[in-house]
Amino acid sequence: MGGTFDPIHFGHLVAASEVAHQFGLAEVWFVPTGNPWQKHDQQVSSAEDRYLMTVIATAADARFSVSRVDVDRPGPTYTADTLKELRQSLPEPTDLYFITGADALADILTWERTDEVRELAYLIGVTRPGHVLADPGVAPGRTTLFEVPALAISSTDCRERVARGAPIDYLVPAGVASYIAKRGMYRRVTTP
Ligand code: ATP
Numbered sequence: 001m002g003g004t005f006d007p008i009h010f011g012h013l014v015a016a017s018e019v020a021h022q023f024g025l026a027e028v029w030f031v032p033t034g035n036p037w038q039k040h041d042q043q044v045s046s047a048e049d050r051y052l053m054t055v056i057a058t059a060a061d062a063r064f065s066v067s068r069v070d071v072d073r074p075g076p077t078y079t080a081d082t083l084k085e086l087r088q089s090l091p092e093p094t095d096l097y098f099i100t101g102a103d104a105l106a107d108i109l110t111w112e113r114t115d116e117v118r119e120l121a122y123l124i125g126v127t128r129p130g131h132v133l134a135d136p137g138v139a140p141g142r143t144t145l146f147e148v149p150a151l152a153i154s155s156t157d158c159r160e161r162v163a164r165g166a167p168i169d170y171l172v173p174a175g176v177a178s179y180i181a182k183r184g185m186y187r188r189v190t191t192p
């Protein structure tokens with residue numbers, strides 16, 4: 001599951017958990033982006049902070065791990081590169097599923113090297129409130145749209161809450177809220 005995770009929240013975690021259950025996945029790897037080219041117009045927290053928050057959020061779940069492939073690869077993050085690198089680190093007959101939100105899946109046709117992405121992994125688009133789960137027209141058989149329990153949480157809202165002094169308790173794991181407070185993150189709104 002790729003994402004900016006700035007910060008990771010319970011919407012990401014419930015999506016990963018539900019997909020793992022429904023598709024019988026042995027493991028879910030959270031892959032924080034390095035330099036998200038889709039968000040070049042926004043201030044994004046350091047890759048290290050986003051990586052550490054993701055580790056904190058997933059530490060207690062035996063199915064969940066965090067990969068540094070995107071954080072450590074210089075330059076913009078492209079999904080095809082991410083999947084290639086993950087594929088190389090896995091034993092040969094392993095099926096890869098790329099889990100992403102319905103909003104991001106709808107963008108998939110605008111990504112570079114979409115054919116490569118489709119060859120490397122099955123794509124699973126999960127619901128999120130406020131985004132219609134419409135078939136983005138990706139080749140059938142490789143793409144599944146999947147409903148997860150709706151949690152109207154976004155990282156943008158979490159950042160804005162911190163900036164105005166509102167709580168983010170129960171929107172993000174307690175350890176993530178503590179990390180944000182300790183590091184003084186998001187005290188000012190950084191998105192336009
Ligand atoms: P931002 O508000 O900064 O865009 P975000 O909450 O969308 O952050 P991302 O890190 O961009 O979080 O999301 C990673 C993936 O998780 C995306 O594909 C996104 O669609 C999906 N996602 C985010 N929030 C939810 C949610 N509440 N339910 C289901 N999927 C979600």
Ligand code: MG
């Ligand atoms: Mg988003």
